[in-house]
Amino acid sequence: xxxxxxxxxxxxxxxxxxxxxxxxxxxxxxxxxxxxxxxxxxxxxxxxxxxxxxxxxxxxxxxxxxxxxxxxxxxxxxxxxxxxxxxxxxxxxxxxxxxxxxxxxxxxxxxxxxxxxxxxxxxxxxxxxxxxxxxxxxxxxxxxxxxxxxxxxxxxxxxxxxxxxxxxxxxxxxxxxxxxxxxxxxxxxxxxxxxxxxxxxxxxxxxxxxxxxxxxxxxxxxxxxxxxxxxxxxxxxxxxxxxxxxxxxxxxxxxxxxxxxxxxxxxxxxxxxxxxxxxxxxxxxxxxxxxxxxxxxxxxxxxxxxx
Amino acid sequence: xxxxxxxxxxxxxxxxxxxxxxxxxxxxxxxxxxxxxxxxxxxxxxxxxxxxxxxxxxxxxxxxxxxxxxxxxxxxxxxxxxxxxxxxxxxxxxxxxxxxxxxxxxxxxxxxxxxxxxxxxxxxxxxxxxxxxxxxxxxxxxxxxxxxxxxxxxxxxxxxxxxxxxxxxxxxxxxxxxxxxxxxxxxxxxxxxxxxxxxxxxxxxxxxxxxxxxxxxxxxxxxxxxxxxxxxxxxxxxxxxxxxxxxxxxxxxxxxxxxxxxxxxxxxxxxxxxxxxxxxxxxxxxxxxxxxxxxxxxxxxxxxxxxxxxxxxxxxxxxxxxxxxxxxxxxxxxxxxxxxx
Amino acid sequence: xxxxxxxxxxxxxxxxxxxxxxxxxxxxxxxxxxxxxxxxxxxxxxxxxxxxxxxxxxxxxxxxxxxxxxxxxxxxxxxxxxxxxxxxxxxxxxxxxxxxxxxxxxxxxxxxxxxxxxxxxxxxxxxxxxxxxxxxxxxxxxxxxxxxxxxxxxxxxxxxxxxxxxxxxxxxxxxxxxxxxxxxxxxxxxxxxxxxxxxxxxxxxxxxxxxxxxxxxxxxxxxxxxxxxxxxxxxxxxxxxxxxxxxxxxx
Numbered sequence: 001x002x003x004x005x006x007x008x009x010x011x012x013x014x015x016x017x018x019x020x021x022x023x024x025x026x027x028x029x030x031x032x033x034x035x036x037x038x039x040x041x042x043x044x045x046x047x048x049x050x051x052x053x054x055x056x057x058x059x060x061x062x063x064x065x066x067x068x069x070x071x072x073x074x075x076x077x078x079x080x081x082x083x084x085x086x087x088x089x090x091x092x093x094x095x096x097x098x099x100x101x102x103x104x105x106x107x108x109x110x111x112x113x114x115x116x117x118x119x120x121x122x123x124x125x126x127x128x129x130x131x132x133x134x135x136x137x138x139x140x141x142x143x144x145x146x147x148x149x150x151x152x153x154x155x156x157x158x159x160x161x162x163x164x165x166x167x168x169x170x171x172x173x174x175x176x177x178x179x180x181x182x183x184x185x186x187x188x189x190x191x192x193x194x195x196x197x198x199x200x201x202x203x204x205x206x207x208x209x210x211x212x213x214x215x216x217x218x219x220x221x222x223x224x225x226x227x228x229x230x231x232x233x234x235x236x237x238x239x240x241x242x243x244x245x246x247x248x249x250x251x252x253x254x255x256x257x258x259x260x261x262x263x264x265x266x267x268x269x270x271x272x273x274x275x276x277x278x279x280x281x282x283x284x285x286x287x288x289x290x291x292x293x294x295x296x297x298x299x300x301x302x303x304x305x306x307x
Numbered sequence: 308x309x310x311x312x313x314x315x316x317x318x319x320x321x322x323x324x325x326x327x328x329x330x331x332x333x334x335x336x337x338x339x340x341x342x343x344x345x346x347x348x349x350x351x352x353x354x355x356x357x358x359x360x361x362x363x364x365x366x367x368x369x370x371x372x373x374x375x376x377x378x379x380x381x382x383x384x385x386x387x388x389x390x391x392x393x394x395x396x397x398x399x400x401x402x403x404x405x406x407x408x409x410x411x412x413x414x415x416x417x418x419x420x421x422x423x424x425x426x427x428x429x430x431x432x433x434x435x436x437x438x439x440x441x442x443x444x445x446x447x448x449x450x451x452x453x454x455x456x457x458x459x460x461x462x463x464x465x466x467x468x469x470x471x472x473x474x475x476x477x478x479x480x481x482x483x484x485x486x487x488x489x490x491x492x493x494x495x496x497x498x499x500x501x502x503x504x505x506x507x508x509x510x511x512x513x514x515x516x517x518x519x520x521x522x523x524x525x526x527x528x529x530x531x532x533x534x535x536x537x538x539x540x541x542x543x544x545x546x547x548x549x550x551x552x553x554x555x556x557x558x559x560x561x562x563x564x565x566x567x568x569x570x571x572x573x574x575x576x577x578x579x580x581x582x583x584x585x586x587x588x589x590x591x592x593x594x595x596x597x598x599x600x601x602x603x604x605x606x607x608x609x610x611x612x613x614x615x616x617x618x619x620x621x622x623x624x625x626x627x628x629x630x631x632x633x634x635x636x637x638x639x640x641x642x643x644x645x646x647x648x
Numbered sequence: 649x650x651x652x653x654x655x656x657x658x659x660x661x662x663x664x665x666x667x668x669x670x671x672x673x674x675x676x677x678x679x680x681x682x683x684x685x686x687x688x689x690x691x692x693x694x695x696x697x698x699x700x701x702x703x704x705x706x707x708x709x710x711x712x713x714x715x716x717x718x719x720x721x722x723x724x725x726x727x728x729x730x731x732x733x734x735x736x737x738x739x740x741x742x743x744x745x746x747x748x749x750x751x752x753x754x755x756x757x758x759x760x761x762x763x764x765x766x767x768x769x770x771x772x773x774x775x776x777x778x779x780x781x782x783x784x785x786x787x788x789x790x791x792x793x794x795x796x797x798x799x800x801x802x803x804x805x806x807x808x809x810x811x812x813x814x815x816x817x818x819x820x821x822x823x824x825x826x827x828x829x830x831x832x833x834x835x836x837x838x839x840x841x842x843x844x845x846x847x848x849x850x851x852x853x854x855x856x857x858x859x860x861x862x863x864x865x866x867x868x869x870x871x872x873x874x875x876x877x878x879x880x881x882x883x884x885x886x887x888x889x890x891x892x893x894x895x896x897x898x899x
Contacts, residue, residue, distance in 0.1 A: 097600065100554045100600070101598060105593070105597030108591050229425075229429050236421060286433035293426070294414060491764055493760055493763050495751060503738060508723045508726070509732045509738070510813055512760075
């Protein structure tokens with residue numbers, strides 16, 4: 001029993017870490033460029049598909065995911081330059097609709113190139129084993145690796161934002177875009193770089209997701225909406241909020257799905273628990289979001305409003 | 308500028324054309340067209356209901372399809388449990404949609420801008436997952452409707468043409484009700500709050516309760532569309548409330564011209580006909596539709612109604628200019644009630 | 649209405665390292681026109697924002713007609729009779745001038761949960777709206793879209809919106825902003841007609857307007873009020889001169 005709880009907790013952390021990678025990119029882009037990008041999930045999808053394909057072509061896992069990461073970054077930058085630049089000055093409604101159109105386009109493009117059936121990746125041997133997390137506790141190596149990578153990226157992001165010049169520009173741009181431009185910084189380039197970082201993060205999440213989640217058109221939107229919940233809970237524009245929100249959402253969702261039904265079964269009849277359990281579990285993160293909003297409408301770590 | 312008289316004539320002409328669809332279909336012996344246009348009109352109703360809060364209220368609800376699903380499920384669930392009376396079913400659909408809108412609105416209408424978009428999207432997805440998880444009503448396979456809503460002695464929904472005219476009548480009724488609503492004090496307040504929120508508060512308006520009521524009304528109207536939809540398809544599925552459906556409805560509103568009430572009808576006709584034509588041509592029609600929609604948004608800001616009006620501005624608070632930028636540029640805030648300070 | 653319309657006590661507002669409002673206290677009598685002047689960056693608009701309710705002070709209290717309004721929201725204060733005009737024109741651009749005024753009237757005509765009767769054909773709204781437009785001189789521009797009005801006309805519309813709410817206290821933030829000579833004279837005359845009937849707090853840079861209209865003047869520098877008094881006193885006050893003109897003049 002304890003083992004089960006521990007395993008699910010780690011799974012929750014793993015989901016949380018992946019949500020963080022997505023949320024960090026999305027919240028960065030919104031914070032700096034004031035851009036609502038619904039197509040962020042599409043970059044995740046691109047990462048997953050490229051990883052699956054490149055690993056197959058090159059026969060090497062490491063090479064494959066490396067190429068996938070670069071590929072997603074390039075796709076992201078291309079999208080930014082071609083389609084998104086015109087949106088920065090537009091209002092949010094236009095951005096929402098235009099990026100929604102991009103989602104339709106990408107989903108269909110993927111379907112044309114790869115078909116609609118879900119793809120499955122096999123992990124290479126050296127990644128398929130288990131690791132000893134605690135004495136007597138074994139956990140899939142791959143998932144543990146995801147957690148490690150995610151936390152490492154979180155640390156790197158923190159260092160980037162707080163310790164580097166780029167990070168300083170990011171923070172400055174987040175609070176006053178016009179001023180940054182007035183100081184002679186190449187804002188266009190800054191935006192492209194920031195978007196590129198976001199795309200890379202999404203691609204990373206996508207390529208890691210490949211082996212454990214189904215790779216199919218539309219996979220981006222499923223995770224995107226969870227990412228929205230993370231951002232609303234954490235507070236838009238805040239990377240710290242994204243991390244806290246992501247871990248919380250990851251935990252609540254995973255633990256809810258695993259334990260709500262048996263927990264309900266102790267107080268309700270088995271058939272009632274059978275229906276109510278999965279139903280409430282699937283709603284759990286949204287109910288959490290509603291609860292947070294009722295108390296703190298701007299999320300847990302709201303940032304200052306930007307001009 | 309298009310005078311009100313000319314617009315009224317154009318609208319009457321359009322409705323007449325729609326009224327003649329079954330006649331035309333009978334003449335060419337293609338009853339399929341009645342089905343097609345009935346579906347279009349049902350979505351037109353949903354789009355009109357969204358325009359009330361989006362075009363006039365500036366509330367970008369990406370979760371409007373939720374009420375389509377709620378209305379459909381209200382009817383479907385009652386049918387499943389043996390309640391076939393149309394009056395009971397449809398009243399239930401309206402009440403449940405209104406309550407769901409009230410619950411979602413109470414939490415989300417307080418927020419604004421990007422939060423509002425994300426939150427409405429999230430709640431709609433929540434309902435979608437809820438629908439997926441309830442096996443008794445079909446889960447992700449959905450469920451056949453055992454029988455259509457019964458209105459004994461009044462109308463038989465099995466009669467394709469009669470059903471068509473019922474939908475058209477409801478659409479016309481909603482257009483009229485919507486028109487009265489947006490021109491009354493209630494509508495003016497909501498529109499003023501969209502036009503310049505800080506000025507609205509400075510003259511003494513507190514927008515939140517009115518926005519919430521508008522949100523509920525729009526949800527209830529869309530619930531009716533849901534009840535009609537499930538009767539039309541005779542099939543109940545959580546896909547009715549998938550968030551991409553919300554996006555489609557929103558596109559109908561924008562494409563047709565938001566803040567005009569009739570624009571969304573035109574948008575629904577054009578978008579769904581376009582989908583029909585494109586999907587006959589290729590299974591991958593969305594690869595064309597996606598960019599088309601993006602271009603429409605970027606370059607045809609006033610929608611089809613705006614283009615038909617000859618690009619002239621209308622007096623008196625249409626949203627055809629997307630509400631303007633009262634105090635300078637930058638991305639606009641909309642969609643709810645911002646915090647006070 | 650009691651003798652003291654507005655009483656501000658120890659108002660304090662800080663933005664990070666900058667103290668914008670540094671323990672400001674002020675009293676404005678009923679029917680008085682009180683101007684607040686000072687160099688740029690003195691914190692005048694921040695003060696007006698706190699009086700109007702769009703900014704919460706960190707400390708201090710604001711009393712209006714004897715009632716503590718420090719915690720009240722903007723709409724709540726507006727409904728009590730506190731009306732605000734903005735430095736950067738803030739009207740309803742998509743609506744006609746008449747609609748604008750009618751909306752302001754509507755805000756003070758009870759609740760707006762009326763769903764059927766067209767507001768534009770409601771005499772209870774249209775007549776006062778028309779009257780207020782005539783009063784500010786926009787009578788013949790009633791059907792022009794507010795966004796299409798000339799700048800000076802939009803400023804007049806701002807005043808119309810203020811008046812339409814039947815206010816007891818007017819907070820006017822640089823009503824002359826961006827106006828040419830003729831327009832300014834018109835505006836000064838218009839504001840002059842409001843003097844006795846309303847209590848007015850006026851933030852302005854235009855000294856012609858200030859000295860023509862003000863009963864008393866307060867001078868703000870770096871968030872503090874350094875002098876308060878009738879115009880003649882202020883004109884001759886060496887501290888005021890120093891603040892505006894620098895040490896050389898005062899010496």
